[in-house]
Amino acid sequence: MRIVLDAVTKQFGAVKAIDDVTLEIVDGELLALLGPSGCGKTTTLFAICGIHRIDSGRILFGDLEVSGLPPQRRSVGVVFQSFALYPHMSVSENIGFPLQVRKESKAEIERKVDEVADLVHIRELLERRPAQLSGGQQQRVAIARAIVRRPDILLLDEPLANLDAKLRLEMRSELRRLQKETGITAVIVTHDQVEAMSMSDRIVIMDDGRILQIGTPDEMYHRPSNKFVAGFIGNPPISFADGKVEDGRFVTEGLDFDLPDRIKKASVTAGQNITLGVRPEYLQPDFATPIEAEITFIENQGREALYDLTLAGGHVFRSIQSGEPICKLGDKIRWGIDADASFFFDDQGKRI
Amino acid sequence: MSSHLKTWPLSLFLGIVSFPLVLMYVYLVIDTITVTPPGSIIPEKFTLEDWRFLFEEATGRRPSIWSVTLNSFILASANSIVIVSISATAGYALSRLNVPFRSFFLAGMMVLHAFPTVTLIVSIFLILQMVGLYNTLIGVILVKASLLMPFGVWIMKGFYDTVPWEIEMAGVQDGASRFTVWRRLVLPQVQPGFLALGVFAFLDGWSEFILPQVLAPSSDVQVLSVYLAGLIADEFYFDFGLFKAVGLFYSVPVILLYLFFQDKLMNIYGGGSKG
Incomplete structure (x- = not known):
């Protein structure tokens, strides 16, 4: 679904965490929010999913304005940096939780959980507890839980930051595969320019609560709009x-x-x-x-x-x-x- | 424990130090089932005479032990239930919700916890008499629970503080209401805290003496601690054998609870500091 942020501002006390951000996320694309820590990218993500209430501006999901809606009433799947699995539930209960709170029938829940478990390749782990899973498996469970109810948009907050280097490479292409296969609109927050360059359709570079440039990875690399973007993208750096x-x-x-x-x-x-x-x-x-x-x-x-x-x-x-x-x-x-x-x-x- | 660390000197030292304590417990048991002549420590003959109170009907002088035990049990359980259920919600509110005067409440709780109960006893007595709860178990329960409440809330707040925020965010994002998140996602993770606090509050109610002694002295609402004290309050009639037997009877549930729940009780000290 097409997501639009229109002149969105969010303040924490006197600090403007995001300042007049206008952004359109095209249906079916994977957009990366890239920037140094404290640039407002996670705040932007939380504004989209509704955890942070915005101070001014509008957020549109399709034609529906959701700025005033609580997170429960926005159709957003979120994968948190720490995965935030529920430790006292099994994997299948974790994935089924969003359906359960919607009071779907047992059979329906089971069918959907199986389906999504196949999609993310965790079929054999369904009975385990989160503590018995490796980092990469936990990541897959978190993704499964986020997409099981077919949300309008999938948000991923630093999804690869808690994984070791080898797994990071694997999950990078895996995330891309899942996004392509489901055709879901996705926003990924990262501070790692390599991740953003290699995974996303378009990149948004932020600094100090503002958007500096929006463009494809190629544009970012070859036509940076300013010195900050040029310095941030590219490894080894310019x-x-x-x-x-x-x-x-x-x-x-x-x-x-x-x-x-x-x-x-x-x-x-x-x-x-x-x-x-x-x-x-x-x-x-x-x-x-x-x-x-x-x-x-x-x-x-x-x-x-x-x-x-x-x-x-x-x-x-x-x-x-x-x-x-x-x-x-x-x-x-x-x-x-x-x-x-x-x-x-x-x-x-x-x-x- | 690594094998090169010799443990027997340590065990020996601890054994010597704790020997007098063990001896006290052993004699607590021995004295209740034997007759020992004054000045001696060697028992003369076996007797169950001191345990006769278990089968006595209520007399003018003292109530039946079983009704007293039931009262103690009610006081302890009610104390435990009230403390746990209120701390469960208050602790969450202070830990997570944007409550007005939050820091004032937190600081106030520390002060309240340190406040000596005895200094309040006269005013509490007057209040209970005015509202008609003097000489009732409910009165004692209310007073006891409210005095322990700051401690319970504080402990539960510590447990809630260790639950990651992201779990709650994830729950809300999954479509659950804040209440459902609390009940289905957060509560299960602070369960050890509840168990520990529940047992703690039970034991605290069980051992309470001064409040029931002052606020509910009459025989139909007497609790075990008051009953026990009553045995030696009599100026002319001392029965130390009986006193020891009732004392042992009084402490058995405590020891049993401790044996069953000792691991869980330790959580109360771990809860506030991790994460």
Whole structure:
């Protein structure tokens, strides 16, 4: 179902946890709310499911305004970060609980529980207690409980944060499969950009209670709207260098090159402060715009190597190259950056 | 327990220290079934004379032991039921709901709990007499339960505090009302607390002396502790054999309850601190 948040604001005392958030969640998509901790993403999630009452704005499920409705009367399935399984009930009782409070018949409950248990592959665990399950199994039970009554929307709060690394990878694709198979509209809250990039149809980046950018993972990566988004997305992260525009050139200590045409055409004036952002893959030995630096750190990850380059002026850039390291710590190198693929931000942090 | 840690010196030490206590209990039993000459500790002959009170009808001087025991039992159980049922809801409210004056209530409960009962006894006596509950079991139960209430509420609040918020959020999200969430999801998780508090309140009611002594002294509402005290209150007629036998009779339920529920009772000390 299509979910719309229209100018939603939520305050805790004097602090605005979410500030004038407007957002449309398209029917059947998986949307990721991404941001550092304290950015308001979980508050947004709780506003949608009704645990937090919003102070102003509207929330629409389809055409129905739910802003004033309590959580019980919104059709929302939630998977909590700690899974929040009921410890004194068996797995099947846990999954059946939402149906039971709706007073559905025993046979009906049993049928639906079996069906959803098959879907999330926990058929053989139905008689167990939550304490007898592994983290990944608990996660599956929590998802089953959230989707058993076919809610309008499924919300997942940091669903992978409590799992170990290997399981996280497995559950990532598993969640995606379940979402695709059921066709349910889903919102996932995460602080991990890799999770958001790999799972979602669209990403919403939030900081300080505001939405900074909404877009597909690809747009986020290649066309970040501002410096924060560029810095948040991408691993290893982008490197920044502050400089000035002088005579159509980007100038900073240790680096001086011709600005790409698209930047020149955009209204940059001489003397303007400007920030360069270069992703590690756009700094390679044979790229066009030369850069002279000293290698100050090498991390060999086997398949690829990560270098830190320190310029004469103290700016640090990163480069990632496949294969074994090609130089040693302390080497003076002359590599190049791809100025066309690099980002430039004005002094407000907006991408030019 | 790791095997390299020698436990026998410890056991020996504890044995020596607790030996006088054990001896007291042993003699409590021995004295009630034997006759011992004054000044000696070796019993002379076996007798069940001291246990005759079990079969005595009520006399002018004292009521029958069974009606007194029943009164004690009623007082203890009612105390337990009232405490548990009110603490169950009050503890939840103070732990979870946005109650006005919440911190005032919490602080007030600590003070009330520490308040010495004896200082209130005169005013309580006057109040009960005014409302017509003097010399009734209900009066004693009400007073006893309300004095123990702060403690019960505080303990239950501690248990509720350990139940994760997310469980309640999940319940509400699953469509259950706040009441259903409390009854079906939260209550089962604080069950150990209820058991411990229930047993505790029972024992507390069972052992209460000063309130029934002052507020319900007449023979038809007497409880065991008052009955026991009455045995040695008589200036001319001391019967220590009888006193010890009744004392033993009085403490048997306590010991039994303790044996059955000792694990559960320990929860009361764990409840407030975990999580």
